[in-house]
């Protein structure tokens with residue numbers, strides 16, 4: 266509670282900002298970023314995940330403070346990053362849709378761009394796109410390490426076959442492996458999380474060794490998330506750590522006892538109703554993701570919140586000083602889908618307030 270109060274941006278500074286609004290404490294974000302970079306071992310780099318905030322101003326902050334590369338999840342994010350001068354972009358996804366392949370090619374015209382494959386058809390699509398557009402792509406084979414999403418098995422023939430085919434292509438470059446153990450990111454207990462990460466680390470090392478055994482060099486092994494940061498230096502399989510949430514954080518990750526990364530994202534709201542027992546804010550389901558539960562109100566972090574489309578009702582005591590027109594903050598429970606709901610982020614940096622677009626959101630692509 267005390268920590269939350271200390272962390273709140275100044276309501277006076279934000280007086281001119283229309284609500285609902287998302288506010289970034291830039292100094293905290295910078296500190297979180299420095300802490301993440303400092304937790305890496307030699308041979309590891311932070312490749313921050315752009316999908317977390319989709320804001321190129323924040324990507325530039327990360328690149329100015331110790332990150333040299335980024336990753337993103339969608340091809341339009343890659344286009345936006347390339348247009349903003351980011352030179353090394355990994356799309357941590359398979360790319361299949363024709364419009365997405367065209368976007369990947371556009372990004373590759375301005376930056377070094379890589380993407381994932383886990384089937385020969387992905388490779389064929391990337392090759393054909395690269396030839397048609399006169400560009401080249403880096404390619405990583407995704408391995409399945411327990412999340413049950415994409416990827417080939419660590420012991421599969423497909424792993425070696427795909428890597429061999431990429432290495433033989435004149436328009437594709439074999440960059441290495443993508444190994445994302447997303448199942449680990451939900452484990453709050455630090456001991457159990459570290460143990461689960463060591464299991465995926467071992468699987469990932471095995472995949473690298475299989476490729477090396479047939480003479481294929483594996484320059485990049487990308488993966489991990491914010492959940493791994495407390496012990497990431499011990500995980501010797503990965504070279505590129507693609508954490509995203511660590512920069513701004515949310516209340517879900519805030520509950521991890523070993524993650525010393527304070528929240529830097531706040532949802533500014535206005536009180537639109539006051540009765541003795543309740544306040545209602547002008548923020549609702551359309552302004553804060555609830556897939557990981559409701560947001561938290563800074564005025565009483567234990568209060569139950571009742572959300573509807575454009576309202577949040579919060580039970581308060583009759584002597585609460587809040588009245589209609591006052592402003593307050595909610596803390597998002599999951600930053601990525603929350604930020605995706607907003608066109609703008611408001612940066613508070615010392616006594617400066619700046620507005621920056623969430624320019625990596627999906628545009629009209631027709």
Ligand code: PLP
Nearest residue numbers: 314357445490491507508509510
């Ligand atoms: N890498 C991939 C492929 C992801 O899907 C995610 C998040 O879902 C991340 C990295 C980053 O995770 P986090 O925001 O938990 O740091």
Ligand code: MN
Nearest residue numbers: 599600601602
């Ligand atoms: Mn997320």
